[in-house]
Amino acid sequence: MSAPGECTVSTERRMDREDTRALEEFLDCPSLDTFPPLFLVLHPRVHRFFAVRGCQADSDELAQDVLLSVYHHGAEVRDRRLFYGWIFQVARNRFLQYLREKKRPEGFEFTAIGEAALAAAQGADPLQDYSFARLIANVDPLARQILTLRFVDELDYDEIAFALGIPAGTVKWKVFDAKQRLRAFLTKGKR
């Protein structure tokens, strides 16, 4: 609760602080007592990671696997600022393993995002010209992956770099380059 006279902050910002506290408490002392608050912070994002990539039927199980890895190995992450990057690296590796188990090509990741996003857009504002899937279909596979991590999974540049094992400068450039390409695509569509 804010002390009298303290600056008012937005709900979103307060949630960030609560998330950070849950994370810090778990990393300082990983236990069954400190894990539940962190689990409740992470579960929606990790579950969504799998759901938007076309694993709706198995996303409960896949998210559970990732979060159990967080419980067992989260405290081993050296740089806490990159904790989310590490989680998404674990999630991505689990996802690739899942694709291999299901004998699906890796490109399925992005087709599935398209299907999920299009399905979501059907019930959305009809004035929305382009769904996320249709937008990212105009860029290369790495850029699609990066844009999805940036805008859907809400990771920052450093976290994306960590999750994908590429330099942060490359991530920044790919996002910028993708926006340029989409600008050309949208401008063409308008004219």
Next chain:
Amino acid sequence: MSNWLRHIGILEWIAIIDGAADEAVKSAVKDHLACCTECEEFLDEIKAVRSKLLDSAFQVRVANTPGVEHSQRALEMALTELRKEKPAPASVEDRLAAVMAVITPICGAGGASRVAASARRRIGGSLHKVVPAERWPEFLQYVSSTTALLCGDTAAQMVWVAGME
């Protein structure tokens, strides 16, 4: 190369578009945009792209984020799973302390310290060399053998059991 990339550096563009530019960059870009319609138009169009990405990604998130009750149920399942698991092994220091607690009453303080000194010599003086934990049985075997020489087989057996608990 397009003019807008000649006029403003790529890092400055990225910072401006992401809203992360410092005051000096903001001011320099603002001054430039006041007299360059090409860059101004480029910035507006890129901002529109960013806005479309943000809006459409938001729709994806809304449609795919599980509710609080869903997460609560998943948490219950995770906790059930974790409670079934064996507790994490104690640290090497804790394990060695447990072993010494067994040796001391049987071999005496002098015997225990001779076993400990011999064990430490064996691993080069640092317990960290016993990590990872996979090397613990090998180390314990050595401690147990030394205990057998000093205090007999029963003590050695007790050391082994205490060390493997």
